[in-house]
Amino acid sequence: MASIAENIFRTGQQIAGAAQACGRAPEAVTLLAVSKTQSAATVQEAYAAGQRDFGENYVQEALDKIAALPLPGLVWHFIGPLQSNKTRDIASHFDWVHSVDRLKIATRLNEQRPAGMAPLNVCIQVNISEEDSKSGVALADVNALCEALQGLPNLRLRGLMAIPAPCDDPALQRAVYAPLTALLRQLQTRYAGMDTLSIGMSADFAAAIAEGSTIVRVGTAIFGARH
Numbered sequence: 258m259a260s261i262a263e264n265i266f267r268t269g270q271q272i273a274g275a276a277q278a279c280g281r282a283p284e285a286v287t288l289l290a291v292s293k294t295q296s297a298a299t300v301q302e303a304y305a306a307g308q309r310d311f312g313e314n315y316v317q318e319a320l321d322k323i324a325a326l327p328l329p330g331l332v333w334h335f336i337g338p339l340q341s342n343k344t345r346d347i348a349s350h351f352d353w354v355h356s357v358d359r360l361k362i363a364t365r366l367n368e369q370r371p372a373g374m375a376p377l378n379v380c381i382q383v384n385i386s387e388e389d390s391k392s393g394v395a396l397a398d399v400n401a402l403c404e405a406l407q408g409l410p411n412l413r414l415r416g417l418m419a420i421p422a423p424c425d426d427p428a429l430q431r432a433v434y435a436p437l438t439a440l441l442r443q444l445q446t447r448y449a450g451m452d453t454l455s456i457g458m459s460a461d462f463a464a465a466i467a468e469g470s471t472i473v474r475v476g477t478a479i480f481g482a483r484h
């Protein structure tokens with residue numbers, strides 16, 4: 258079995274290859290290592306291999322790891338479902354939140370971001386796979402939420418995120434992401450600072466990079482299957 262360092266290296270090479278294949282700079286795509294269910298020791302191993310951005314889905318598990326790993330340069334991204342009673346912990350301990358899907362949650366994150374910390378980077382999670390209507394904002398409602406976020410000074414709206422239904426066909430993977438890319442381009446003409454498209458996981462990051470991904474969220478390909 259390959260080591261975590263080898264997996265990070267290989268994934269980095271694959272990201273660079275996918276970027277170059279469509280005329281993009283490899284540095285334009287950030288590898289976010291999704292460390293949910295992995296131990297602090299495992300995160301530290303990835304850190305030792307040079308990995309800096311980590312994605313977590315479960316607040317308490319993440320807080321334990323964040324406290325255990327006071328390492329310079331670590332960037333913590335919250336990518337899981339957001340509950341109102343967890344927003345204070347998230348606002349206090351994370352650098353990014355990818356899964357903002359309603360104004361009520363955004364308002365709480367804005368109010369609870371501690372004074373003296375940089376604004377919290379946020380992405381709006383968009384529902385691009387119609388069969389799963391539970392997660393994310395409908396494409397048609399994204400602009401209104403962007404507009405509302407302009408009034409929240411402790412949040413920095415960076416872009417859009419999506420989790421499509423699994424699919425094996427690279428052409429279809431791209432087609433599902435295409436409306437999101439188009440929407441981001443429109444929003445960029447209206448709102449400053451929207452430079453982020455958080456799309457692509459272990460099974461589809463090459464297609465996502467071809468569609469303009471700037472952050473790929475990769476778990477299994479780095480850490481192996483979750484148990």
Ligand SMILES: *Cc1c(COP(=O)(O)O)cnc(C)c1O
Nearest residue numbers: 291336458459474475476477478
């Ligand atoms: C678990 C998870 C990932 C990583 O998925 P893999 O298929 O293991 O790469 C990415 N994004 C989100 C939101 C996740 O919950």
